[in-house]
């Protein structure tokens with residue numbers, strides 16, 4: 324195989340942005356696109372033609388029709404995250420490699436199904452989590468491996484992503500998204516979007532926090548306790564979500580994690596990572612991303628005290644098209660490493676165990692929140 328023939332399922336806003344980046348991966352060819360709504364299929368077909376120099380690509384309105392109509396080696400699935408696991412597992416049972424979008428699962432059963440299917444079929448599975456590829460996260464990982472941070476005692480992360488106009492409702496017949504309103508538009512046959520459903524527990528959206536942090540300590544979460552703000556947004560009356568949830572976690576080797584997520588309460592962005600913030604405290608030093616647009620990333624050592632750092636999200640030596648890919652130049656790397664894993668027959672860097680290790684702690688955190696912060700055990704999926 325010289326090129327991976329990729330089908331894209333779910334041509335919503337996320338996949339539309341990514342398809343332009345994916346089209347630039349030299350060992351990949353997008354051979355078909357699919358969405359349950361014809362207008363979304365046409366949008367991506369047109370976009371690939373006009374922006375990426377593609378010809379007429381077959382488009383389908385069902386997953387089964389795509390598999391019947393166009394041979395593919397791999398699928399990128401970017402549908403409602405709660406629905407991804409069943410489709411991904413069905414495709415893997417047919418010998419097709421799969422990359423899904425974050426979060427990879429919303430229940431422990433889904434995590435287990437994903438793991439069992441990858442183990443049984445032996446095909447490549449990867450989660451398209453990109454923040455672990457930020458340059459400063461690689462630098463922190465290398466510092467940790469080299470012992471420069473000592474024993475890592477605590478790591479913190481925040482994902483505070485406020486938008487005044489999130490899409491809360493979708494038209495059941497044509498997929499049109501309705502932005503900003505906490506109440507369903509009158510006279511339209513709509514249902515709440517996956518965002519509205521998942522924002523009830525914002526802590527579900529932890530992959531962009533846990534994936535980079537756990538990569539630094541090469542560890543997994545084994546215990547979690549979580550509290551949330553009241554059900555019912557303060558900022559947007561009528562919106563039945565929690566504005567913020569905060570979880571305290573413990574890893575197998577003994578690091579403590581403090582992580583927060585919220586999508587519906589205003590919060591100032593940070594240079595480079597915008598909604599995301601991280602810090603790591605070790606026995607020999609600590610590193611910290613900038614808290615706002617007013618400060619810089621920082622490092623502390625006992626010898627030198629605090630110093631400002633010029634760390635960035637983009638890898639400085641990367642090609643310009645990679646640097647300009649979404650999320651501070653990180654969006655290119657998941658597809659690139661997925662394609663390489665298929666062609667070289669290696670394990671993708673964000674394979675199934677690491678993927679579920681970013682989902683299961685969040686799932687147990689949401690359970691803990693509903694039980695008033697009760698301490699919960701997180702299953703170990705590598706147990707067998």
Ligand SMILES: NC(=O)c1ccc[n+]([C@@H]2O[C@H](COP(=O)([O-])OP(=O)(O)OC[C@H]3O[C@@H](n4cnc5c(N)ncnc54)[C@H](O)[C@@H]3O)[C@@H](O)[C@H]2O)c1
Pocket residue numbers: 332333334335336337338357358359360363384385386401402403404406424425426451452453498516517650
């Ligand atoms: N990595 C990131 O930074 C990031 C950012 C945004 C979204 N996401 C993830 O990407 C995914 C998509 O996000 P989005 O904002 O585009 O969502 P969306 O709901 O707007 O789009 C999903 C698309 O999938 C289609 N779809 C749903 N079920 C389908 C099915 N069974 N068959 C065919 N098509 C189907 C819908 O019609 C829609 O067009 C989600 O899983 C989300 O969590 C990741």
